[in-house]
Amino acid sequence: NAGVTQTPKFQVLKTGQSMTLQCAQDMNHEYMSWYRQDPGMGLRLIHYSVGAGITDQGEVPNGYNVSRSTTEDFPLRLLSAAPSQTSVYFCASSSRGGIGAEAFFGQGTRLTVV
Amino acid sequence: EDQVTQSPEALRLQEGESSSLNCSYTVSGLRGLFWYRQDPGKGPEFLFTLYSAGEEKEKERLKATLTKKESFLHITAPKPEDSATYLCAVQALTGANSKLTFGKGITLSVRP
Numbered sequence: 681n682a683g684v685t686q687t688p689k690f691q692v693l694k695t696g697q698s699m700t701l702q703c704a705q706d707m708n709h710e711y712m713s714w715y716r717q718d719p720g721m722g723l724r725l726i727h728y729s730v731g732a733g734i735t736d737q738g739e740v741p742n743g744y745n746v747s748r749s750t751t752e753d754f755p756l757r758l759l760s761a762a763p764s765q766t767s768v769y770f771c772a773s774s775s776r777g778g779i780g781a782e783a784f785f786g787q788g789t790r791l792t793v794v
Numbered sequence: 795e796d797q798v799t800q801s802p803e804a805l806r807l808q809e810g811e812s813s814s815l816n817c818s819y820t821v822s823g824l825r826g827l828f829w830y831r832q833d834p835g836k837g838p839e840f841l842f843t844l845y846s847a848g849e850e851k852e853k854e855r856l857k858a859t860l861t862k863k864e865s866f867l868h869i870t871a872p873k874p875e876d877s878a879t880y881l882c883a884v885q886a887l888t889g890a891n892s893k894l895t896f897g898k899g900i901t902l903s904v905r906p
Contacts, residue, residue, distance in 0.1 A: 722798075725893050782840050782843055785830075788835075
């Protein structure tokens, strides 16, 4: 089992560019979520999904969009990158207890916006 | 607002020197408290879930305990491979889709 796979692992963007961070899981989990991790801030929830076709905002959703057309995939779109979006992004999935509970995390995408 | 405070921020231990990591929390009804381990450059890895005060969970050299206000992660006779950042998170009783609130983490270094 691959678990949760994120691509790319590293990315550099120019201010104003857009891109999509990919996340795929092969565990048939209902719940998926995106977090960003910044030094001294802890993990913060960006968006989450409780199943295909259902998404909702987390703590820091501005500047990001998500969609969930399949159980397996949950891409995160940066609409117009800003330096404040420089961070490490983690995708997670879980099967019970709601989002985050006993979650499996991907390896992360380190994004730098210049 | 749910809050999680972890202390100390960093801890350096000698191999074999037991210690405890603290997680204090404020939540409007606790659904669960979670401990994760994170190695540099990796995603968090799930360790334990605790649901009610008095509950304890063990895994190898780690034991997690829970009271109504805090959780401790006890590390007995640590080894260098236990070096990592340990994250604590809480999930509130606000519905089936309630979200996790994370602390900032405790960076543990174990010297041989």
